[in-house]
Amino acid sequence: METPKTYEPLKAEEKWYAHWMEKGYFHSVPDDREAYTIVIPPPNVTGVLHMGHMLNNTIQDVLIRRARMLGKNACWVPGTDHASIATEAKVVQKLRQEGIKKSDLTRDEFLKHAFEWKDKHGGIILEQLKKLGASCDWERTSFTMDPGYSESVLDVFVDLYKKGRIYRGVRMVNWDPEALTAVSDEEVLHKEVNSKLFYVRYKIAGSDDQWLTIATTRPETILGDSAICINPNDKRFTHLHGKQAIVPISNRIIPIIQDDYVDMEFGTGCLKVTPAHDTNDYDLGKKHNLETIDIFNDNGTLNEKGLHYDGLDRFEVRKQIEKELYDKGYLVKTEDHINKIGFSERTNAVIEPKLSLQWFVDMKELAQPALENVMNGNIKFHPDKFKNTYKHWMDNIKDWCISRQLWWGHQIPAWYFGSGSEDYVVAKTADEAMQLATVKAGRAISISELKQDEDVLDTWFSSWLWPISVFDGLTNPGNEEIKYYYPTNDLVTAPEIMFFWVARMIIAGYEYMGDLPFKNVYYTGIVRDKLGRKMSKSLGNSPDPIELIEKYGADGVRMGVLISSPAGNDLPFDSSQCEQGRNFTNKIWNAYRLVSAWDVREIEQPKSSIKAIEWFDAKFNQELAIINDLFDKFRISEALMAIYKLVWDDFCSWYLEMIKPGYEQPIDSKTIEATKDFFEQILKVIQPFTPFIAEEIWHLIRTRNDGDDIIIAEWPKVKAVNQAVLDSFTKGEEVIINIRNVRKQNNIANKVKMDLFIKKNNEIDSSFDSVIVKMGNLSLLEYSETAISNANSFIVNSNEYYIPFGDSIDIEAEKAKLKEELEYTKGFLNSVQKKLQNEKFMAGAPDQVVVMERKKESEALSKIAILEEKLTSMV
RNA sequence: GGGGGAUUAGCUCAGUUGGUUCAGAGCGCCUGCCUUACAAGCAGGAUGUCGGCGGUUCGAAUCCGUCAUUCCCCA
Numbered sequence: 001m002e003t004p005k006t007y008e009p010l011k012a013e014e015k016w017y018a019h020w021m022e023k024g025y026f027h028s029v030p031d032d033r034e035a036y037t038i039v040i041p042p043p044n045v046t047g048v049l050h051m052g053h054m055l056n057n058t059i060q061d062v063l064i065r066r067a068r069m070l071g072k073n074a075c076w077v078p079g080t081d082h083a084s085i086a087t088e089a090k091v092v093q094k095l096r097q098e099g100i101k102k103s104d105l106t107r108d109e110f111l112k113h114a115f116e117w118k119d120k121h122g123g124i125i126l127e128q129l130k131k132l133g134a135s136c137d138w139e140r141t142s143f144t145m146d147p148g149y150s151e152s153v154l155d156v157f158v159d160l161y162k163k164g165r166i167y168r169g170v171r172m173v174n175w176d177p178e179a180l181t182a183v184s185d186e187e188v189l190h191k192e193v194n195s196k197l198f199y200v201r202y203k204i205a206g207s208d209d210q211w212l213t214i215a216t217t218r219p220e221t222i223l224g225d226s227a228i229c230i231n232p233n234d235k236r237f238t239h240l241h242g243k244q245a246i247v248p249i250s251n252r253i254i255p256i257i258q259d260d261y262v263d264m265e266f267g268t269g270c271l272k273v274t275p276a277h278d279t280n281d282y283d284l285g286k287k288h289n290l291e292t293i294d295i296f297n298d299n300g301t302l303n304e305k306g307l308h309y310d311g312l313d314r315f316e317v318r319k320q321i322e323k324e325l326y327d328k329g330y331l332v333k334t335e336d337h338i339n340k341i342g343f344s345e346r347t348n349a350v351i352e353p354k355l356s357l358q359w360f361v362d363m364k365e366l367a368q369p370a371l372e373n374v375m376n377g378n379i380k381f382h383p384d385k386f387k388n389t390y391k392h393w394m395d396n397i398k399d400w401c402i403s404r405q406l407w408w409g410h411q412i413p414a415w416y417f418g419s420g421s422e423d424y425v426v427a428k429t430a431d432e433a434m435q436l437a438t439v440k441a442g443r444a445i446s447i448s449e450l451k452q453d454e455d456v457l458d459t460w461f462s463s464w465l466w467p468i469s470v471f472d473g474l475t476n477p478g479n480e481e482i483k484y485y486y487p488t489n490d491l492v493t494a495p496e497i498m499f500f501w502v503a504r505m506i507i508a509g510y511e512y513m514g515d516l517p518f519k520n521v522y523y524t525g526i527v528r529d530k531l532g533r534k535m536s537k538s539l540g541n542s543p544d545p546i547e548l549i550e551k552y553g554a555d556g557v558r559m560g561v562l563i564s565s566p567a568g569n570d571l572p573f574d575s576s577q578c579e580q581g582r583n584f585t586n587k588i589w590n591a592y593r594l595v596s597a598w599d600v601r602e603i604e605q606p607k608s609s610i611k612a613i614e615w616f617d618a619k620f621n622q623e624l625a626i627i628n629d630l631f632d633k634f635r636i637s638e639a640l641m642a643i644y645k646l647v648w649d650d651f652c653s654w655y656l657e658m659i660k661p662g663y664e665q666p667i668d669s670k671t672i673e674a675t676k677d678f679f680e681q682i683l684k685v686i687q688p689f690t691p692f693i694a695e696e697i698w699h700l701i702r703t704r705n706d707g708d709d710i711i712i713a714e715w716p717k718v719k720a721v722n723q724a725v726l727d728s729f730t731k732g733e734e735v736i737i738n739i740r741n742v743r744k745q746n747n748i749a750n751k752v753k754m755d756l757f758i759k760k761n762n763e764i765d766s767s768f769d770s771v772i773v774k775m776g777n778l779s780l781l782e783y784s785e786t787a788i789s790n791a792n793s794f795i796v797n798s799n800e801y802y803i804p805f806g807d808s809i810d811i812e813a814e815k816a817k818l819k820e821e822l823e824y825t826k827g828f829l830n831s832v833q834k835k836l837q838n839e840k841f842m843a844g845a846p847d848q849v850v851v852m853e854r855k856k857e858s859e860a861l862s863k864i865a866i867l868e869e870k871l872t873s874m875v
Numbered sequence: 876g877g878g879g880g881a882u883u884a885g886c887u888c889a890g891u892u893g894g895u896u897c898a899g900a901g902c903g904c905c906u907g908c909c910u911u912a913c914a915a916g917c918a919g920g921a922u923g924u925c926g927g928c929g930g931u932u933c934g935a936a937u938c939c940g941u942c943a944u945u946c947c948c949c950a
Contacts (some may be wrong), residue, residue, distance in 0.1 A: 006915070190950090276911085340950095388879050389948060394948080396878095564887045565900075568880095570946095572887065580902070583915045590913035597912075638889070642900065656912080663911045737919085744919055750910055828896080840933035849894050849934095856896080 003596065007589035009553025009582075012696040017130060019695075025068075025711050026077035030484035036067035037488035038076045039467050039518075040136065044083035045143065046090055046121045049128040049545045051527040051535050051573055055561045059522060059636055060492045061134050062562070065490075065688040068135070069715035075485060076135060077470045078126055079142035082118075084177055084459045085346045091117050091408065107407050107454075113226035114408050128546060133691050134552045135711070142470045144462040145410070152474035153410045153462045154428045156512070161426040166402075168414075168424075172282045173401055175354035177300030177314075178347040181405040183360055188342040188351050197337035199268065199324065200330050202228065205244035205253050212237070212245060212256075213332050215267030216278070217339055219325060220317040222248055223306050226290035227273040232258040234269050249321070250307060250331040257288050279353050292355065293599050294725045300352060316354070359403040359412060359455070367397045369510040370503060379506060380635040382522045386495060393499050400504075402458045409456030411473040416451045417441060424453075464504035467491075467517040474512060482513075490634075491518040494526070495568065497812060522634050525570035527561075532731060533611065535573070547580055555690035556582030562689065563644075565637050585693045588686070591652050592697045594660070595675055601666035608770040609671040612658035615729045615768075616678055618648050618722040625718045627685065643685055652681055654733075658771055676701055681716050725767075731797060732768030736793040739776040742803050746792065753779035754803050757788050761866065762798035770830070787873060798862045800870075815874055822867040829860040 020026065028035075038060050043053060068074040077757070091114045092102050102110060144151065160166045173182040198219045204210040212228065228245050230237045240256050248255055261284060262271045276294040285292060295305040302309045302317055309317045325331040342351035367680065371394040373379050381387050403412060414434035416424045418441065425440055429432035430447050437445040468474055473482035482788025493502060504522055509517035527535050527542075528583060535542035540826060548557045552575075559581025565571040623646045630639035659675060661667045679701055686695040687710050698710040739756065748754065756778050758764070773781050787793075788802035792814070795801070832853055835841050842850065 002914095005913070022933080285930085324888065347905095385880065392878055392948075420941050443899095471933050499948095560930095566888065569888075579915075586915050590916085592912085594912035635889090638900095641889090642902080652913090655918085660912090740918060744907070750908080750918080835933080836934055842933085845894065 004185050004594050004788065005590075005593075007553070007586045007693060009511055009555060009585065009692060010550070011555050013133070014130075015174060016692055017133065019709070020135065020711055021138075022707065024709070025709070026076070026137050027139050028137050029089055030075055030480055031073055033071065033073040035489075036064070036070075036072035037161070037485045038064055038075075038492070039077045039470055039488055040079060040488055041491075041493045041497075042081035042142070042144065042463060042466065043079035043125050043861055044086055045123070046083070046087050046116055047080075047125050049125050049132075050542050051545060051561070052077040052524075053125070054132065054557065055130075055524050055527055055565060055571055056492055056494070057129055057134050058558045058561055059133060059524065060490075061132070061494070061558075061691075062636060062688040063257075063490055064135055065691060065711065066715065068711065069684065069687065069713060069716065072268045075140070076133075077140045077142065078129070078134070078136035078138065078464075079140075079470065080122060080126070080144070081459060081463055082143065082145045082409060084404055084406050084456055085183070086113065087118070088406045088408040088774050089179060090348060092281070110407050131546060131549055131554060133558065135691075138628070140470065142143055142466075144459070144466075149465075149469050149473055150464065151428075152412055152465055152469045152472075153457065154413045155474055156465060156508070157410075157413055157457065157461070158426055158428050160361060165366060166359060166426075167362065168357065168359050170355055170357055171360065171399075171401065172279045172353050173356055173358055174342060174344075175298070175352045175356070176344040176347055176349050177296075177298065177352055178349035179344065179406075180298055181337075182356065182401055182403065183346070183351070189345050193339065193341050195337050195339055195341075197267065197335045198325070199332040199334065200248060200272075201332050202245040202248060202272075203329075203471055204240070205246050212240060212270050213268045214270045217337060218274075218318070219321050220306075220309070220314055221274045221277050221295065222247060222272065222321070223302070223309070224274045224276050224293040224295040225272050226275055226285060226293060227254050227256055227288065228256045229259050229262050229271045229273050229284060230256065230269065231260055231262040233260065234262075234264050236269060248325060255290075257284075259284060276355055277353055282355070292774050294355060296352060296354070296608055300349075302405055309339045321559045338598055358401050359457075361461075362400055363397045363400055363507075366507050366511060367394050367503075367818055370394065370506040371515055373510070379516050379518065380520045383522060383566075385524055386498065386521075386568065389495075390570050392496060392501065400458075400460045403453075403455040405454075406456050409459065410462060412453035412455050412457060414453040416453070417445045417449050418770070460500050460504060461617065463501055464508045465512070467505055468508065468512055486513060487516050488518045490520045490522060492522045492524065493854070495523045496526075498523070520634065523568045524638075525568060527564065527571045527573050527736065529573065534827065542549045543573075543575060549577065550574075552578040552582040553585060555585045555692050557643075558689060559584055559640065562637050564638050566819075567634055567636070581690075584648070585650055585690055587652060588682075588690075588693055588697065591647075591656060592679070592701060594656060595672070595679060596700065597673060598661065598748055599666040600669050600672050603666060603668045605668045605670045606770070606774075609659045609668070610775045611768055612655055613671065614722065614725050615658075616655040618652065618718075618725045619655075619729075620646070620678065620716075621719045621721045622726065623650070624685065624716055625721070628718065631810045638657070639662065643677050643689065647682055648685065651678065657718045658774060683710055683714055687711065688711070696791050728765045728767045729771075731765050732772050734796050735801060736775045737795065738758045738801065739772075739778075739803065742794070750777060753777055755780040755782070757782050757784045757791070757802040757804070759784050759787055759800040759802070761800065761862070764797070789873070791856045792872065795863060795866060798859065798866065800866060815871065818871050818874075822864065822871070824866065825863050829857065829864065831859065832856045 006455065038587065040060065041056065051799060059485050064074045064076045074734050094117060095113060096104060129136065157166065174188050176183050195217050197215050197217055199211045199213050199215050200219060200222065201211040204212060214228065225247050229381065230240060241258065243256050244253050245256055262269065273281045273284050273290060275282045275290050275292045293305055295302055296314065297303050299310055300314050304310050306317065309320065343349065344351055371391065374381065374390055381390070413428055414424050414426050415437060416431065417437045425433050425436040428437050430450060433450055434445055437450060465474065467486065467488050468482065471482040471485050472479055473486060484611065491502065505517045509515060529535055530539040531782065533541060545557070552560065557578050560578030563577055563580060623642060627639050627642050630642060660670050680698070680843060683694045683698050743750065754777065756776065760783055769781055772778065788804055791802040791804040793802050835853055836857060
């Protein structure tokens with residue numbers, strides 16, 4: 001059967017993935033080998049694969065596949081995250097479409113719907129990862145709400161509470177009025193928006209017609225004002241000291257206080273203080289013992305404190321109150337103004353600072369080991385520069401608000417038994433809670449009296465345990481698996497979640513395992529489109545990864561996302577990169593086609609093939625050492641580029657051309673065997689990047705026993721590099737390129753054989769002459785004592801090369817070329833000599849550098865002599 | 876406003892302690908080729924005041940200062 005001209009990836013991909021699964025190559029159990037472990041950053045359980053996942057998971061798969069070949073017990077743990085806010089929002093939306101309101105359901109009913117949704121849509125993303133070739137240990141698939149996992153989350157909550165690290169308190173939180181939950185600082189996106197600055201005047205209490213004017217962007221919060229604040233140093237307002245003001249519309253009387261917090265330059269210098277609705281005002285209020293007037297309901301409408309605006313949305317009130325203030329003569333003027341407003345990352349609702357009773361983790365001390373061990377390099381960041389960002393955050397770490405007003409997630413194990421603010425206990429189960437409550441209350445408390453906290457924990461409060469809990473390290477401490485797999489090796493993730501997730505995993509690692517969770521963190525960049533925009537669903541600028549795979553093959557797409565994506569740099573993605581990847585797989589495919597088509601006979605091995613084999617052996621080992629080094633430094637895309645060039649340029653363009661027999665000529669068995677060996681080595685090196693085609697050709701190129709699969713083959717070992725052969729080849733290569741140039745410049749077809757004469761002036765390495773003859777398509781290679789006239793010529797290593805070409809040669813053009821080269825060489829010599837004549841250079845530069853300069857000088861001198869002689873002889 | 880990056884070819888990026896012809900790679904571009912594995916290919920080629928200015932040095936893409944542009948994080 002004819003081997004197709006182009007590689008057809010889809011069939012091979014399906015076949016080999018199924019084969020690998022069947023053989024259990026992805027599955028890991030502890031044994032006496034060294035463990036190499038990666039835990040996947042768990043995607044949202046209801047998510048679908050996007051380009052960010054593609055990049056992230058391809059890198060992980062490359063690392064895990066290489067580790068497997070290095071003989072390590074490679075274990076890549078997959079799984080998903082319950083993603084409380086996002087998932088709950090989706091379930092609520094789906095129920096709404098069915099005409100069901102969340103508020104009409106009990107918690108249990110809602111959770112039933114949520115789990116149904118999760119079972120239906122959950123794990124789609126994991127199936128998509130299989131298409132990419134991800135070699136995860138699917139038997140270990142974890143979910144942050146698995147029973148065992150949930151148990152560890154509750155254990156940790158109880159434990160931290162007992163240690164005094166978790167407390168309940170009133171704090172100003174970022175309230176999402178749409179999702180009806182608090183969100184963490186990190187989930188708030190600050191954006192600049194055009195808004196208005198309203199100048200509103202307040203009457204001074206007890207005066208007839210004395211006023212002060214404040215500037216605010218949120219006039220609706222006037223109804224919650226508790227004070228006016230001025231800077232005590234502000235000369236303009238000394239007459240206001242000790243006075244009171246009357247709030248417009250509500251006509252409440254509020255004090256005028258002084259605090260140097262007020263910026264005298266901003267607005268009017270008079271600040272209205274609304275402690276319930278602004279973080280800074282809240283702090284001011286606490287400091288000055290001001291009343292806190294909360295005028296909002298949880299959904300962003302005004303409550304009864306909002307007087308006649310009761311029940312209206314905050315933005316509608318802003319419009320209406322502007323008119324009322326104007327009509328009643330309070331509104332002095334409005335100005336256009338640009339300010340930054342916080343939006344919810346999940347719902348895009350404008351965040352409302354809101355006072356509420358929440359659970360917090362006190363982070364200061366917990367964070368210490370996590371900071372130290374990154375700064376001292378026990379945990380390495382790639383690239384290293386992210387340490388700076390990390391340090392800055394950890395130095396200024398704030399307490400972590402971990403309660404969320406949702407149902408989907410881990411319900412907070414706090415149990416209330418009375419109406420007092422301290423009438424609660426923290427316990428994993430109701431039974432334990434009952435006992436604790438009985439002690440705390442000093443009376444018998446029954447289970448029915450207990451009411452569990454309605455809120456759930458922040459999703460990150462479960463995912464920070466990921467590297468521990470996927471091995472049951474908390475519910476079954478010291479078990480065989482946690483001992484074997486923890487600490488894991490490498491984590492691959494996005495810098496955006498350095499604080500949400502990475503820092504907290506490190507904190508949890510030291511707190512609960514007394515050890516780091518992973519040794520290296522590889523930060524990927526953001527995948528952007530051609531215009532530099534972040535790829536997102538809302539912009540619709542993200543290609544569907546599965547469609548890309550169908551078009552270019554998984555191997556092609558894997559290469560496409562990795563080829564220009566250094567760690568920490570954004571990836572400006574364009575599908576042309578996948579095309580490049582696909583072309584690469586096709587290139588390998590055709591190399592295989594070539595090698596497989598040769599007719600093998602017991603004939604003499606050509607000299608040129610012997611040299612070619614010597615050379616490629618040296619070249620391969622030289623490059624392999626470089627590739628290994630790049631891997632060690634996590635320079636994955638550079639490693640890929642090195643491999644790309646090794647395969648395309650060195651193996652295909654040079655090696656295969658050197659050994660390729662003439663048309664319909666047979667090949668000798670020694671050369672074909674060596675070539676197949678090389679091919680195998682190359683397949684091994686590309687296997688982490690393009691596993692499917694590697695496996696496919698591995699099985700085509702030689703007959704394999706059952707279980708002889710490349711995925712578990714041994715990574716090549718670096719052998720000694722024959723540097724002398726590499727050096728000889730470099731000179732031969734230069735000659736070949738010069739010959740090709742002569743052809744090109746004189747329009748001599750490749751088929752036409754040419755003669756080459758060499759005038760030896762200097763040491764000459766003739767070991768690659770046979771290769772030069774073959775690659776240059778020469779009929780003759782001869783050494784000559786004299787220069788050849790009427791010939792194209794070039795100089796390599798001070799030796800003169802001549803290709804006679806009858807009478808059609810253009811003497812003038814040839815002379816011009818020589819003159820140009822002469823000028824360049826003279827200029828070069830001049831700069832070298834200037835250096836050598838500089839006493840300070842001679843005194844300051846190391847010997848090695850001086851020797852190099854001298855060598856350059858002598859080479860340039862002899863080249864000039866040759867060029868001048870040629871020019872004079874060409875008259 | 877505070878902190879951290881970045882700026883090298885048309886694009887995306889390498890460039891280790893200042894010193895080999897150090898100004899590089901891939902893509903793109905230009906030229907010529909349907910040469911017998913591959914036109915998803917082959918062979919050649921061009922491209923840069925290393926963001927600006929100043930300084931240190933025998934020598935600076937690399938070190939220092941400063942300005943500019945830009946991205947990220949925090950307030």
